[in-house]
Amino acid sequence: MLALNAQDIHMQQHAASKQEAIKAIAGELTQKGLVEAGYQDGMLAREAQTSTFLGSGIAIPHGTTDTRDQVKATGVQVFHFPNGVDWGEGNIAYVAIGIAAKSDEHLSILRQLTHVLSQDGVEAQLKTIRGAEEVVALLNGKATDPQALVFKPEMILTGFPATDMTTLQAVAAGLLKNHHCLDSHGVSALMASSPVHLGQGHWLLGAAEGVQKTGISLVMPACSLTHQSQPVSALWCMAANNALHLPVLETLMEWKISNQLSTCTNDSPDALIAALTQGSSLPSAPCEPATLSDAMAIDGESGLFTVTNAHGLHARPGAMLVNTAKKFSADIKVANASTQSPAVNAKSLMKVIALGVKHGHQLQFTASGTDAEEAIAALGAAIQDGLGEHA
16 A cells, blocks of 8 residues: 655645656655656656546656666655646646556556545645645545545445344444544434335435534344344445435435345445446346456447556556547446456546556456447457557
8 A cells, every 4th residue: 555644745846847847756756765867767758658647637657667677666756736737738737646666566556546536526625735744635545525425335334243223223323423424413313213114124224413424334234133023134324414415315216126225235345335326337146257247238339358568557558548448439438357346437547547457457348339339349459459568
């Protein structure tokens, strides 16, 4: 896991061009003993090949694969440009994260950064952020948009040894309180409320008092329980002071109608949250590698391709893949079949890099639209050709 501290952050920086910004960042990477001086040439060469602008006001300048021998230790240096830097093609970078990484180490760094920086509202926060500690908290995922829904994998608890509904309520309320969604008054109000049976063993409990942030927790008992003569397999708790929870509630109702409630909790917490908040496909039963294409199937075309790039899908081949997808009007989704990831938008560089694709991983594409067949063929050909690299 990438560990940032305030000494890695350089606030209130100014640069007339991205080349000037990259030179300054390379200088700090060298000063901190992370790279040799020659790494700067690799960073500039990498930028000349393909822009390292990720989106949301963020750029990730780094060296080429043939300058990795200039890297002494994995690390980053973060530059904050309050006035922005023109990163080309009309893109303005407010934060540039210079990366020094050996081999596949860069993939974990990119995945962490893109997971955090792809959240809604991050660009606005980066423009106005004031201190290095705030930047550290944001990049480490500890700072979130106060208007964002709080629903994280650690708020889903499976196999809890409860003997009654009251115990489940207490645990669910505690999860919401620990994530600053409820205060003590809200916990008491939630405990005094009566859950509603959604069906198929799933129960719903809502809180409107003492709510600090809108959030959701889910607790599933280890053994079969009953409440009011009905089975209990899961308790959903929603604390709400706005309407952010309503899309999740609507999806749960749709799953109830389609008899998916009973199997939705078979999936991993990450996949379940993605299905509820991002509209990703939800398997109706535990996934097996052979059935991944069925789990993310849509009307249209599909293809499964193996990434042969020695260093995986880092920024340059990732950008090549995304640019290929953008040539087509079709709606294109991609999932990392090797890690059973949820499907994401293949035209978003942040989301593609966040898949953490390494050498040998398989990518599952689905596309719908008038040029879907051509899109799948072009993506397959691009991957086979090494996505701009000699694999």
